[in-house]
Amino acid sequence: MKHQEQIQVYVIRWRPSQCSVDPIAEIILDDNDPKDVIEKLSELSGVPAQYIYCAEYGLLPVEMSCLDIENKLKWCSITSDRSSLGLYNDGHVVYYKDNRERMNS
Template sequence: MMESIVAKGTPVREFKKQIIEEAKVQGIDCVLELDKMRLRDKIGVYPGTVYLDHQVIDAGKKMYVEPLKGLEKKHKAQRQVYVIRWRPSQCSVDPIEEIILDNYNGDPKDVIGKLSELSGVSVEYISYTEGKQFPVEISCLDIDNELIWYRIAGGYSLRLYDGRVIYYKDKRETKKELTDKERSEIQEAETARLEKIKECKSKHGL
């Protein structure tokens, strides 16, 4: 965490340059590159709206600095959404990824098309959940049963904003039958992970 003073009316791109220099001075262990980072609203522990380079900083807000693996892909009128692939046959999830939606109007076909491109799974075999806040507090043992799953034929309108999370899966996958030992090991790991999330939220008064 770092604090930075910014003048009212400063463009986002200029503030990014300032953050990079201040992070170096403060010895923060994070490599930041001007074209491979984004600023976004910090709502408690939740990531919110992404600020684009041409916009002006709201000096009264708290923000996240998010390092990116590649160049920023989000532009005006687009939505940035995190996606997590659930693999029932392994009782595990893939690392979190993101998709960028163009001129999104709530039509799930736009989302499913992006998920198909990302995963290689044909659109007719993709099931997806509604958008959740990041991070999602749910155990791998409960994903299949506690989340509501939709298909493209369902016509469910998907309300999404920057920073929301969608789980998706290949509906052809069968659920793995866990042994008692496997279930116990997963339960232990998931309990520890969820506890870290709760501790983080508690520090922010949530």
């Protein structure tokens, strides 16, 4: 259960090498700091924070092809400029991936 100042974000792990996504999960943010989002995604996935790249999508429902996920979303990392990471809104969807993983040609 979230408090009024907390933000609920839906997260979807994108797996480029498999061209697939994991089931939607949710995280609760105490602080609307994009770097905190990446730290939580690291905890959730077991991927070190420096390899987590994420991109905000918008609201559910999510209907996007695998190629669009990889090529049309704006991917940011924990080392990105803070303004390029943006702030997250309650109920929004965030895709994330392990940046070491590549799509197969």
